[in-house]
Amino acid sequence: MRLVLVGPPGAGKGTQAEFIAAHLSVPKISTGDIFRANVSQATQLGLEAKRYMDAGGLVPDEVTINMVRGRLAEPDALDGFLLDGFPRTVPQAVALDKMLTDSGSTLDLVLELVVDNDEVIRRLSGRRTCRGCGKIWHVEFDAPKNEGVCDRCGKELYQRDDDKPETIAERLKVYARDTAPLIDYYGAQSKLVGIDAEGPVEDVTERAIDALRSYSA
Numbered sequence: 001m002r003l004v005l006v007g008p009p010g011a012g013k014g015t016q017a018e019f020i021a022a023h024l025s026v027p028k029i030s031t032g033d034i035f036r037a038n039v040s041q042a043t044q045l046g047l048e049a050k051r052y053m054d055a056g057g058l059v060p061d062e063v064t065i066n067m068v069r070g071r072l073a074e075p076d077a078l079d080g081f082l083l084d085g086f087p088r089t090v091p092q093a094v095a096l097d098k099m100l101t102d103s104g105s106t107l108d109l110v111l112e113l114v115v116d117n118d119e120v121i122r123r124l125s126g127r128r129t130c131r132g133c134g135k136i137w138h139v140e141f142d143a144p145k146n147e148g149v150c151d152r153c154g155k156e157l158y159q160r161d162d163d164k165p166e167t168i169a170e171r172l173k174v175y176a177r178d179t180a181p182l183i184d185y186y187g188a189q190s191k192l193v194g195i196d197a198e199g200p201v202e203d204v205t206e207r208a209i210d211a212l213r214s215y216s217a
């Protein structure tokens with residue numbers, strides 16, 4: 001299955017992507033994770049992306065599209081994938097459609113995680129991420145047993161640079177301006193399914209998996 005997760009910053013895309021990708025046995029491809037890995041390795045791509053990420057903006061379409069084109073050509077993504085954080089603009093969505101058409105495939109479904117802005121701010125300001133395995137935690141909603149330490153791999157947890165209040169506000173603005181138009185874009189293709197992404201993580205996962213079942217039925 002070829003699937004896209006869309007939703008505002010902090011909607012829970014990364015959290016749900018892990019469960020949904022495991023359920024579908026497809027790779028989870030997160031453009032945010034790929035950019036962050038490049039930033040921490042100080043690659044050329046990372047140095048370029050960091051300027052935009054720190055300001056709460058988007059990395060230019062051309063850079064992002066080329067990176068995703070390369071990733072989707074890897075063997076593990078040929079039979080299906082879950083994209084988290086891409087596309088994020090209409091030109092990226094058009095480019096993805098073209099990449100898939102050129103390889104004789106198509107996108108199956110787009111799941112939109114629907115959450116209001118107050119909840120997004122609560123989620124982002126308490127988010128912590130593991131430096132070792134990348135697992136996402138929350139100081140209040142999903143806290144590890146020992147503060148600042150990942151239960152899964154024992155490594156240190158950190159707060160993302162772009163989770164500062166002023167950067168969160170800018171990311172929400174950018175989402176409304178550049179990413180929300182994807183809702184109409186995929187709606188017009190009859191590929192969009194909205195999921196209520198409020199409430200416990202397990203409930204949201206169940207709603208997402210129900211939507212996938214209805215699609216496959």
Ligand code: AP5
Pocket residue numbers: 007008009010011012013014015016031032033035052053054056057058059060064084085086087088092123124126127128136137138139141142162171197198199200201204
């Ligand atoms: P990216 O990493 O994709 O950031 P984002 O879209 O802003 O999304 P987040 O990762 O902040 O949130 P999420 O929806 O994954 O939520 P999470 O599961 O962590 O991108 C970062 C930057 O990279 C962008 O700003 C941009 O600069 C650049 N970039 C990336 N892709 C790009 C593209 N295609 N084009 C251009 N630039 C691009 O959950 C958040 C918190 O809430 C966690 O603490 C979690 O534990 C908690 N939580 C999750 N679900 C629940 C729940 N149900 N109840 C309570 N708490 C919950």
